[in-house]
Amino acid sequence: MSLDFSFMAKYWEMFLYGAWVTLQLSFFGVLLGTIFGIFLALMKISKVWVLRALSSTYIEIIRGTPMLVQVFIIYFGLVPFGLELTKFQAGIAALTINSAAYMAEVFRAGINAIDKGQAEAARSLGMSHGMTLRHIILPQAFRNMLPAIGNEFIIIVKDSSLVSTIGAAEIMYTARTVQGAAFKPLEPLLVAAAMYFVLTFTLSKLLSALERRLQKR
């Protein structure tokens, strides 16, 4: 049996569009997931127990349920409540909700790993809690967390393939479509795999370059 990629002549544009959709899904998933993740982490280390409880509950529920179920709930399940999202919006929402929970744990661990003396020194100079976080704790935590954040980014890119199940035309969805249209069971999937790999590999190279730059000096 030999591989035949001749269908690409006809479908390459579709794949390219799929890659563009995957990129957008991942980008917004990473961006919004990071922002919400930071808030969740700050809630979880807050002195107010209600915030801590809310954050913990959220994180446990999201981590404890499959993302596929979350995607379906957001896209199909919320319609009766008047929330009708496009496939793309639902995809971003699911990725954000999911990655925020994981990011929160990464951030929390990163913040807790910073020596208590750092916050004490900042507070003893008269800096507020917020200033201390922004200028002293988070910059140091961020540097330590970069490998874990990179890991999470890559997971988000790969998890975005689950959004194909609600019909968002990203890489995986395109591969399934082409499988049927070109009567090829394997090759379109190989193309999809290669595209995901290029995306994640580039991302991981970019992140290690950033890591090296921060490590220097």
Place this chain on the structure above:
Amino acid sequence: MIRVSGLRKSYGKNEILKGIDTEITKGEVVVVIGPSGSGKSTFLRCINRLEEPTGGQIWFEGQELTEKQSDLNRIRQRMGMVFQQFNLFPHMSVMENLTLAPRKLKNQSKDQAKKIALELLKSVGLEDKASAYPDSLSGGQKQRIAIARALAMEPAMILFDEPTSALDPEMVGEVLDVMKRLAKNGMTMVIVTHEMGFAREVGDRLIFMDGGVIVEEGDPRAIFENPQHPRTKDFLSKVL
């Protein structure tokens, strides 16, 4: 300048401070000594509320800082602190360590803050380290930078929490020299230390703490030569 009245601190059932009363006047150098676990560091850390007192009151420059509504951040700007572990910010250069708080909290311009910082670095003998990062400094250098960082906020007093305890012996002198100079220039200082020679030479007043209370206080020379309380005698006989 500072008045402490009935200060108490406990962790759960464990009472560390059992009612501290004292007063510190402007320009005074108060040295606090005592065995480990006597509560001396906790006492110091209660003064700027890094530890939350569980009882009693502290007044600083006429304000009660143990009050719930007191503007703690503002008060702390007037009350520097130097730590045993230096706690320099490792992600910032020495210059940034010194200028961050004055720029953010006192609205100093970058140039203004830098000028003051350079003066301070000169005064601790480290003007050539402005662009260095803390990791590249020795312990003694770090602690001198930490003192300069506290001074950059132009505080009315500085709290020293065992400033030389984490240093290699050969670096203790350079830090104590800086502190001596500060004392001579009239800075109000409260110093928790194990350096008995320094306490005797520089202290205006000595406080001996044990078991969460002030056991004895007064002129350092007098106490070193002729301690009144048996516990003071016992402690001094072990450390001198």
